[in-house]
Amino acid sequence: MLTALTSGGKQVVLTRQSSLTSLREWRKNETYYCPQCKEQVLLKVGDIVIPHFAHLKQTTCRDSFSEGESPTHLLGKIQLYELFSQLHLQTKMEPYLPAIRQRPDLLVTWQNEQIPIEFQCSTIPIARILERNAGYHTVNMLPIWIVLTPPKIQDSSAFVLAYQLTQFQQHFIRHIHSSTKEKLSVFLTYNPSKQQFHYLSHFIHLRGTAFAMCHSVMRIKHQTIPFAIPATPSRKDIEDLTRQYQSARRKYLRSVIGYNQRGIHHRFLRACYEMRMQPIQLPAWIGVPTFGQAAFTESDCEWQLLLIAAIRQTRCTPFQLNRSTLHSFVKTFEGDSSLQLEACQNYVDFLREQRIDIYRMDKFMRRDFVLEILSGRFLAMHARN
Incomplete structure (x- = not known):
């Protein structure tokens, strides 16, 4: 996890602004505690793995959803946190919501509305996703899930492609309402290593889990709030989809x-x-x-x-x-x-x-x-x- 409390109760958020040297000094001079269970956590600062906090082995923190995160997940959370902060939005890293006992990766306040942001890097049971969404809905929050960009999409420069979307991936397709019969469907993914959002949209079902779709890329520095939506396909894009x-x-x-x-x-x-x-x-x-x-x-x-x-x-x-x-x-x-x-x-x-x-x-x-x-x-x- 990337947040902790000092012995004086001050919250610390680990971002890329702090050097490894300064973090090692912090570790020598301060004791840190989990904001949720208040038990002591360790500040881990290595030369390869992204600095993060970790519970001691004998933890009683039952809702520590951030345990065992991959470096990719940690990096993605930091970059998204920095994005929203640079857009001058109130952004909280890993806030614990006691009413529903959940901790989103980020909680962003936009137009007086709190929006949980979840950066999903691994495949988990869909039932667990539904359970978390249901929790957010009970406190009138509409979460946005951003999925780690699949490797085949990361390496593709094609504007139109055919791709097999797993049932898990299909679950994160957002449907943007319109007055037409069909909604604009968007699958938003993020690649921390290249700091790029990859958009998959304008899906045409082929068979089974195979779809033809439009593919567009946006650098994180160009992202907006609310999230940008894909542009209208060009005539050539529609010809390629055809x-x-x-x-x-x-x-x-x-x-x-x-x-x-x-x-x-x-x-x-x-x-x-x-x-x-x-x-x-x-x-x-x-x-x-x-x-x-x-x-x-x-x-x-x-x-x-x-x-x-x-x-x-x-x-x-x-x-x-x-x-x-x-x-x-x-x-x-x-x-x-x-x-x-x-x-x-x-x-x-x-x-x-x-x-x-x-x-x-x-x-x-x-x-x-x-x-x-x-x-x-x-x-x-x-x-x-």
Whole structure:
């Protein structure tokens, strides 16, 4: 941990302003205590590890969340503390909140509101994250979690990339409200070694945990409060996102037979067989990035084709569709059925707008319609934020 109390009750915060020599002098002349449990702590000052305080082995401090921190975590906390302090915001390092028995990494006061800042460098159970968030909510605090930038993102200079986001990482995606159907989603990460924030945004679900996304980098000295949000994607960015999406679609359709172990019992292949077509022959209007598509872990090609098959079984068109058909359909998938229902309705709306005849699988569509979909999706999102 980076905070302690002197024997006189004065709080000490370890930052990069103090030299190792001066810290070693402090250690000789002062005794330090944990601000939480009031037991003695040691000031550790080495040549490699970042200076920090540590409890004695026989501690009774049950809520010492900062124990066992990595050098990366310590460095990141110091840099973020310095950032907020330089922005002239009241900033507390590792304050203990007795009402909820929690200690955020930082507590920043902005516009008379206290905001806990958590810099998360390791994977922990999501249940623990939810528990901590629930604690903050009971005292009317909305925390901001900043995740350590993944190594593959740290080394990438690409503005558009495809990346596998773990379920843990997906949990930290912030959804910025807008008046459009879809929220602007941002995954904020920080890399202390290069003092850079990496933003991942404008996600397009591909399949499973794979997404195409925009990637932007901001030096810590350029960061603002509230945190800056990513700029509107350029035309070239949206073209690159479109290529990533279409490439993933082709890859899935070409591989689904070769890597399938269930044969005709695979629901997608069964639907293709019943419609007398090969997966690679799927019309372009099946497998499109409509609003809410991330509610399904399956490829858009798969769930959208299965939805077409379900509608065809009712002998209806998208204009005649009864919503109960959608309710029955989403029950066959794992996931949040309410979000999946919304995604299905958005796809049906797309079919209606394009006046697609779902009984004509050879229906032609121009090649650039996916680009138009994504352009409308992201440009409208920023225009109304």
